Amino acid sequence: MPDHDHDCSQFLHLISDYIDDSLDEVTCENFKKHLDECEHCRIVVDTTRKTIELYHEADKEIELPADVRGRLFHCLELDAYLENE
Ligand SMILES: [Zn+2]
Numbered sequence: 001m002p003d004h005d006h007d008c009s010q011f012l013h014l015i016s017d018y019i020d021d022s023l024d025e026v027t028c029e030n031f032k033k034h035l036d037e038c039e040h041c042r043i044v045v046d047t048t049r050k051t052i053e054l055y056h057e058a059d060k061e062i063e064l065p066a067d068v069r070g071r072l073f074h075c076l077e078l079d080a081y082l083e084n085e
Contacts, residue, residue: 019049044072
């Protein structure tokens with residue numbers, strides 16, 4: 001297991017803001033730094049971005065569907081975090 005699970009849960013919480021480009025500068029830099037080191041989060045960001053783009057193209061709600069979000073979190077073994085939200 002990677003030793004930065006705690007970081008991951010923090011950053012995953014910010015993914016939609018990151019993709020929307022609405023993070024403050026410092027948080028954004030920290031996020032990018034984490035992405036350099038963490039393949040898991042890179043995959044999640046990539047997948048989330050693609051999902052949002054699909055929704056854009058379909059001219060629907062941009063909000064990440066709950067089931068997709070749930071699958072992503074489950075994939076990263078962060079179910080507990082999701083339930084506590
Ligand atoms: Zn991570």
